[in-house]
Amino acid sequence: MRKPLFLLTAAAVVLLALFISGTGCAHKPQQVPTPTSKVEPPPPPPPQPPAPTISLIASPSAIEKGQSTTLSWTSSNTTEVTIDNGIGMVESSGSRSISPAASTTYSARATGPGGNAVAEARVTVAAPPPVTPPPPPAISDSEFFSSNIKDALFDYDKADIRDDARVALQGDARALGQRSGIHFSIEGHCDERGSEKYNLALGDKRANAARDYLVSQGINSSRIDTISYGKERPFCEDHNEECWQLNRRAHLVMR
Numbered sequence: 001m002r003k004p005l006f007l008l009t010a011a012a013v014v015l016l017a018l019f020i021s022g023t024g025c026a027h028k029p030q031q032v033p034t035p036t037s038k039v040e041p042p043p044p045p046p047p048q049p050p051a052p053t054i055s056l057i058a059s060p061s062a063i064e065k066g067q068s069t070t071l072s073w074t075s076s077n078t079t080e081v082t083i084d085n086g087i088g089m090v091e092s093s094g095s096r097s098i099s100p101a102a103s104t105t106y107s108a109r110a111t112g113p114g115g116n117a118v119a120e121a122r123v124t125v126a127a128p129p130p131v132t133p134p135p136p137p138a139i140s141d142s143e144f145f146s147s148n149i150k151d152a153l154f155d156y157d158k159a160d161i162r163d164d165a166r167v168a169l170q171g172d173a174r175a176l177g178q179r180s181g182i183h184f185s186i187e188g189h190c191d192e193r194g195s196e197k198y199n200l201a202l203g204d205k206r207a208n209a210a211r212d213y214l215v216s217q218g219i220n221s222s223r224i225d226t227i228s229y230g231k232e233r234p235f236c237e238d239h240n241e242e243c244w245q246l247n248r249r250a251h252l253v254m255r
Contacts, residue, residue, distance in 0.1 A: 159205035173217030191244035203228030210250035
């Protein structure tokens with residue numbers, strides 16, 4: 001009867017061992033990670049508005065007082081453009097004719113969402129050159145002589161240099177001093193009264209008196225010849241005192 005009891009006991013021990021072994025090897029349930037919320041990145045910042053640009057030029061940049069120049073400008077990315085020195089607000093691009101009285105620096109300012117920009121242009125104003133009168137037109141010696149040389153008149157039957165003749169001969173000397181190359185003759189003339197011989201001698205005295213006065217005024221005697229025509233070549237042929245006076249003269253003729 002001991003053998004069956006032993007078998008039962010052994011079977012019980014085996015079952016207990018199996019139970020204990022199954023209990024100890026039981027698998028633990030796997031833990032599922034708790035889901036977390038996804039964080040979105042921040043949106044990018046809006047782009048900055050472009051900065052304004054402006055250019056300003058003056059053409060020409062140098063003028064004389066009283067003249068004009070053209071001020072031109074171009075700009076971009078602007079909402080307002082102003083130019084100083086009395087011009088004020090202008091369009092974004094354009095030009096303006098200006099006439100500053102003195103040298104001036106013009107400043108243009110462009111304003112826009114992206115900020116400000118400034119450009120400058122200087123206009124130099126010079127005083128006009130002094131006005132120099134044009135030189136007189138060149139004329140020939142013969143034209144100069146006929147335009148500037150006067151005769152000397154004399155009283156009846158005299159060869160003295162009277163006041164009006166002195167003024168005429170002084171003017172002749174000044175003119176002849178400007179044209180040293182001119183050579184001339186002085187003709188002595190008389191009115192119709194008196195003999196031919198007497199008037200030839202009187203005419204010679206008158207021509208020499210005029211020559212001597214011109215020499216005293218600085219005219220070289222080598223430039224002067226004298227001759228007397230007496231009453232042979234009258235300038236006026238009427239028979240009165242007015243006409244006779246015209247014939248009593250020292251007449252200068254260019255050679």
